[in-house]
Amino acid sequence: MRKLLYLHRDDGRTLFQPPISSPSPSPSPSLIFPDFFPSIPVAKSAFDLATLSFIAGLILLSLLSLSFIVYLRLKSRRLQHLENFNSLWTVRLLLVVLSSVWAINEILRLPLVRRRYLYPFLPSINLQQQANICKVHVVLSLGLFEPSFFITLLYLVNVSIKKKKPSRIWALASLFMVCSPMTMLQIVFVYFSPWEGKMPRFMHGSSVPGNDMFGNRTMLCTYPFFSCLIFGAFSVVYAMAFLLSCWRVMALVINKGMRNRINSLATVVMVALSAQIVCLSLSWLWLPEDAAYGFVVLAMFLFVTGSMAIGEVILVIKPITDALAAGAEVRRPAAAAEEVEENPSL
Template sequence: MRKLHHRQGNHGMASPPQTLLTSILLPPFPSPSPSASLNYFDETLIERQSISSFPWLPINADNAFDLSTLSFIGGLILLSTLSLSLVLHLKLRSCRLQHLQHFNYLWTVRLLLVSFASLWALNELLRLPIFRRDYLFPFFPDLQDLDQQANICKVHVVLSLGFFEPGFLVTLLFLVNVSIKKRLPSRMWALATSVCVSCSPILLLQAIFVFYSPFESQLPKLMHGSFVIQTDVSGKKTVLCTYPFLSSAIFGAFAIAYSLAFLLSCWRVVTFVINKSIRARIDMLVLTLMITLPLQILCLALTFLWSPDDFVYCCAVLAMFFCVAWLLAVGLVLLVIKPITDALAAGCAFSEGN
């Protein structure tokens, strides 16, 4: 039997030029200290059944979930690296080929999209005990302290639900909206900055409820706790990252408002689209987002029904991670990789024709 300490945390427009649309979608067209929180765990020790009590599961089932997550993270990082290489390659080619400059105007926004995806994937590493134990602690031994591990979990929650994923979604929406503009914006770096600024409200709310939790004394620990302490049979303690209910509720409200805005923007784009390939990409993007985002919220809600050492909890977290990773991968392929490869292919054909 594993011993778990209870959760506690500090927690109608004229039709635009077709070249603009195709350039995006289808070119060439004072807070409570962690120590106080950890002291609370010593007073509220409870017994929970571990997933190893299931006879049909291997003893190291915990590591199996972590290794599955690591494999998905590795694939997403490779995809982000490929996307980054294509963005920079198109930037360099456009300096020499005049006809590619029109398709390179959005390179800063695409770079921002890739950055959010890769940073989200790297941030997911922080919540994996196997990564912290085997790769982080050997280089940063001070982080083995339970207080420091608790702070790592808080940072993970704030950045994941408060900045990286919302930032990716906002950038995705911006790329869809700009496709129906009559002309391209002139200062893309300023617009990229505005994307980050638009994420600041949800980031601020997440930070307040995770680190400073103004209602900590009035609310159950489930509402604001971002980590639990796991004690194995040998007495070794490990911090497991969790998702506070308040953080999940804030992200859920953002997801609902975002979904409505995204559907409206995609509907406006579809009214201007005459290319079947572009329409297919938009439909794929909408279908992916409208499936993965609600599933992520559902999985977040399910995590509050079980303890982090339960098999169903691990499945819910893995499913939630897969939903977000799939959404990020589809966004990178449809809005970065495919448009840039089409533009480069058209550039090669144009150069050979001349």
Template sequence: MLFMTVSPFLNSAFDLTTVTFISSLIILSVLSLCFIFHLRFKSKALPYLQGFNSLWTVRFLLVLFIFLWSIVELLRLPFFRRKYLYPFFPSLDIYQQANLCKIHVVLSLGFFEPAFLVTLLFLLNASIRKKTPNDGWAITFVFLTCLPLVVLHGLIVYFNPLENRIPGLLRQTSVVLEDDTVLCAYPFLNSVVFAAFGAAYCAWFLFSCWRVLSLVINKGLRLRIYGLGSVVLVALPLQVVSLAFTVLWNPEDDFYGVVSLLVFLGAFCCAVTGEGILVIKPISDALDAGGSCCRWTPRHDESPLQQGRKMDDDEEEEEEEEERVAFGDLEGGKL
């Protein structure tokens, strides 16, 4: 009786914590989009900023995938479904809620999270190329990499030929409680597929970080790469290990809520770090290097380019030039 009383409270606490993190990530994504489009509009008037804005489409794609992953993560939370879905879809029955759990597994583990991780890796590799990759090639690369994953996850969830030979605990995508609450779960086979992707990705990411660090001489950029690499190479394996531990408990158990929260936090840390280091920070540095002409203020009668050139102090001009050279080392400030 004690367990049945405490468990719903803990599940609600885990859901509320997850919703709080997702809300902060959505706000960060909106802020990232504001930075991207602000630099995009400024670069049309200032030729100097066009080099910094060369991969704006790929950055936009990174933020978009993170935003969509956040929305999909909300679908698995009973707290969110009760408060925000039921008022608009009162006829949402148990079977339809179970389908939402299947959709969550396929889209979260199979597409959106791998997509933003691959986009993050593409931006990292593009930073050491002498020629800026074409945006169309970047989009094609991301979708071709993630397409086999989403197809495999979809086949496992919806058309698994081994379904009758695998214990229900290892293939369940949801569990229905006595009060008709549907709890989403991570199927074992889908976790194995994502673990294989995570292992290959970590190896590829580690090699890419080593290549970039071997070419970068700017101290600030090196610190960013170390920070990005440390977070991704810790958070992603933590997520994979947490997925493996979900097999040990049922979704209605308290420990399952802890482990599923760790699964979410692993991806959350990668997303926040990617947006901060690969989107917000480089764009902010580019705007700072552009001077007063790139501030978030309306234009005055005098053109921004003329305002930027009015620097009478020789020491300030020299410092600005050093910043431009540092950012230009990695193709217009991609990092």
């Protein structure tokens, strides 16, 4: 577990740094295990650039999904047999929007992006204000966008086996009511931690002071222990509910292609949630300045990104393409009948 030393200064501020085992001029920043990975600027920037690349890929996929939703929406206005397929377009749209804003929110924790594109517009920003940015990132990521995405995904899986589709307003309202407790808990433990000053900072702090790849003093974002604990409890409950829903769908669906999609979705989501909990637990062993921390956080980001991408493909793109294909099959007999009426000799 992460061990931090607190240094009380005359100006009232509290800083913390890893324990120094030797008086060498450049002590290792690793807290418990030796630094197996070199903490060099190239490695740090490589983590940020890799994250930005996958963020761009997820946003492009979301734009593609959005185009499918809009296209089906326009098609369903002219073709009545597509209206039933388009009844949940708002929920699918919410799924796409949540994955996009989650990806954009991940940019807030990247020192490279903040230093080059955010801080030039805020020249007077201090370390405390930078720490507030990290708090916003943690609350939005673990408390709002990510839980909301997975709950919306679960909703789409459940509603797929219902004959009567719920109204769009009720669907959005129910999703909001389910997601709001997670958001409120994260806000309480990140902004109003009742144990602040009584427990080690890694348990409630969402940032640590350090140096970015340019050598500038900055606040590096972390994931506090209590936020991870809340998200871990959510993941356990969600995993049981999601597996139960997938089992119910598999019991009713006889289409082999649909069964393969559900199996793939369940596998990806379970692996992503499990890997995220493991990575969050391992992240407490190092400071954000360590390259090992960068590897762990990047791996966690990739697992979540992959689950969101697969979720969009299976629950947005594939159902819409199937609906359009089914709509084309329905139109062919009608078009053939009209042609026979106009040309009886055929």
